Amino acid sequence: MPLLIGILLLLVLVPVIIYNNLIRKKNAVDNAFFSMDVMLKKRYDLVPQLVDTVKGYMQHERTLLESLTLLRQQVAEKHAVNDSVKLDNQLQNLLAQVQVTAENYPDLKASENFLRLQGAINETEEQLAASRRYYNAAVNDYHNAIQSFPSSLVAGLAGMGRKDYFSTAEETKAVPSVSFKS
Amino acid sequence: MEASKDFRAFYEKELQPLLVPLETERRKIKKLALTGILFLLGSFPLFFINGVVQNPVIIVLAFIFVLTGMIFLVKFSNRQKKYRLLFKESIVRKVIGFTEPGLEYFPGRAIEEADYKKSGLFLTDPDRYKGDDYVQGMHGKTFFCFSELHTEQQVSNGKQTSWVTIFKGLFFIADFNKNFSGRTYVWSEKNPQLNFLSRFFSSFARKLEVVKLESPEFEKRFIVYSNDQVEARYILTPSFMERAVKLQQMMGEGVCLSFIDTNIYVAVPIKDGLFEPALFASNDFSRLEEFRITLGIVYDIMDELRLNDRLWGKE
Structure with a gap:
């Protein structure tokens, strides 16, 4: 009899423990996504500051600055992870492009405000890269859990599916570290 | 960091004159340590002989050896502390100052x-x-x-x-x-x-x-x-x-x-x-x-x- 109770307890407890573990991993993915979202918002806030700072100097780059502003508006709208990735990569590319183009404007390069902003952008890009890496690590951990036996059974019953990775395009992985020292 | 060649010139001009008295002191300290150790080592055969012949003169002599050895080692300990500090203040400070000025x-x-x-x-x-x-x-x-x-x-x-x-x-x-x-x-x-x-x-x-x-x-x-x-x-x-x-x-x-x-x-x-x-x-x-x-x-x-x-x- 005690053996039977033991087996029954095990049959109830094991799925509960597995389920709780899966929920923890799923929540970790959500938290990671949230922290990435905070960083994206931070970068999003930096765009108008950058445009305001550089537009006085970079008058021949109007198209570039307009596309940056337009893209910022698109980023603000709600998207699926895959679309967010594309927009995020484009925004990162454009920001890098503005910083590289600034090389041609010595007055801008010397501007205290621009240098401060550049530091803030670099910082945000690195924080964003860090939160992306955390998000992908959390997704990977979650995938391992939902695909391995026996937690795959519980995940299947609970309807837990795969999550999208947040992968950056290869060419935008490294943030260009442009030196503006004259 | 200054190049090794420049450091050689600095060593010959600035450090060597300072090292001469320090080197003399170091040799004296070394002698203190060696003398102390010799006295302590010298007491061992005396203790051994005393174990065989049981002579009070030998045991007194053995303790005198131990005591003298200890006195030398205490002197060594005090002087080496002063020497180390003096060496650091005069030599190490200059080496660091030359290698990376401002430190x-x-x-x-x-x-x-x-x-x-x-x-x-x-x-x-x-x-x-x-x-x-x-x-x-x-x-x-x-x-x-x-x-x-x-x-x-x-x-x-x-x-x-x-x-x-x-x-x-x-x-x-x-x-x-x-x-x-x-x-x-x-x-x-x-x-x-x-x-x-x-x-x-x-x-x-x-x-x-x-x-x-x-x-x-x-x-x-x-x-x-x-x-x-x-x-x-x-x-x-x-x-x-x-x-x-x-x-x-x-x-x-x-x-x-x-x-x-x-x-x-x-x-x-x-x-x-x-x-x-x-x-x-x-x-x-x-x-x-x-x-x-x-x-x-x-x-x-x-x-x-x-x-x-x-x-x-x-x-």
């Missing part, structure tokens, strides 16, 4: 115990805390300081108490080039203090989580704990991980790092002292060149970890 050197000072504890690199608090050869200065925009430290824990088995070394080596603190507010620890995978239980309890008590990173080479060598998963990755970028691996290859497996309150703490185990003069060998050019190499190690750490790169908005 401040305090031979009798060490990294504060509070800073050592704040680093969180060692899981046990020390019962005995010693250190010397404190150096501080700026490397570009980076403030840094380091000293030699030797921390020990008292272990008792009921009958006997003994001292066990927690850390002995170079302890280095610098202002990190990024802003952060959490706590991140990078320990060597082979760190003896990180057995299964201490890993579990310390991470539980400190509210830390293991941070799994992408670099297989880094993961093979280090284990990372942090209270902020994102911040740990912000500090430990892929390129920083590569540099940490190189640092470990350069300094040995015991190297560990922590990142707290925008500071980086690095502990590098070293068997010998940092800027200690030799007592039983001559302190010649090659010896002083070793001090420059030690100083170079600290600069290598800062350059390897690129602490001077200020691209991230932190001045």
Whole structure:
């Protein structure tokens, strides 16, 4: 009899423990996504500051600055992870492009405000890269859990599916570290 | 850092004249030690002879030998302390000043115990805390300081108490080039203090989580704990991980790092002292060149970890 109770307890407890573990991993993915979202918002806030700072100097780059502003508006709208990735990569590319183009404007390069902003952008890009890496690590951990036996059974019953990775395009992985020292 | 050729000229012009009286003193100190040891050794046959013939004159003579030996060794101990301090004040200070002008050197000072504890690199608090050869200065925009430290824990088995070394080596603190507010620890995978239980309890008590990173080479060598998963990755970028691996290859497996309150703490185990003069060998050019190499190690750490790169908005 005690053996039977033991087996029954095990049959109830094991799925509960597995389920709780899966929920923890799923929540970790959500938290990671949230922290990435905070960083994206931070970068999003930096765009108008950058445009305001550089537009006085970079008058021949109007198209570039307009596309940056337009893209910022698109980023603000709600998207699926895959679309967010594309927009995020484009925004990162454009920001890098503005910083590289600034090389041609010595007055801008010397501007205290621009240098401060550049530091803030670099910082945000690195924080964003860090939160992306955390998000992908959390997704990977979650995938391992939902695909391995026996937690795959519980995940299947609970309807837990795969999550999208947040992968950056290869060419935008490294943030260009442009030196503006004259 | 000044070139070795320039240092040779500096050594011949500035240091050699100062080394002459110090060398005379060192030889005297060496003689004191040797005489003391000879007297002590000389007492052994006397004790042995006394055991055979039981003569009170021999036993008195043996005790006189022991006493004389002890007196010589006490004298040796006092004079070598003064000699070491004098050597450091006159020679080491000049070597450091020549190699990296602007650095401040305090031979009798060490990294504060509070800073050592704040680093969180060692899981046990020390019962005995010693250190010397404190150096501080700026490397570009980076403030840094380091000293030699030797921390020990008292272990008792009921009958006997003994001292066990927690850390002995170079302890280095610098202002990190990024802003952060959490706590991140990078320990060597082979760190003896990180057995299964201490890993579990310390991470539980400190509210830390293991941070799994992408670099297989880094993961093979280090284990990372942090209270902020994102911040740990912000500090430990892929390129920083590569540099940490190189640092470990350069300094040995015991190297560990922590990142707290925008500071980086690095502990590098070293068997010998940092800027200690030799007592039983001559302190010649090659010896002083070793001090420059030690100083170079600290600069290598800062350059390897690129602490001077200020691209991230932190001045």
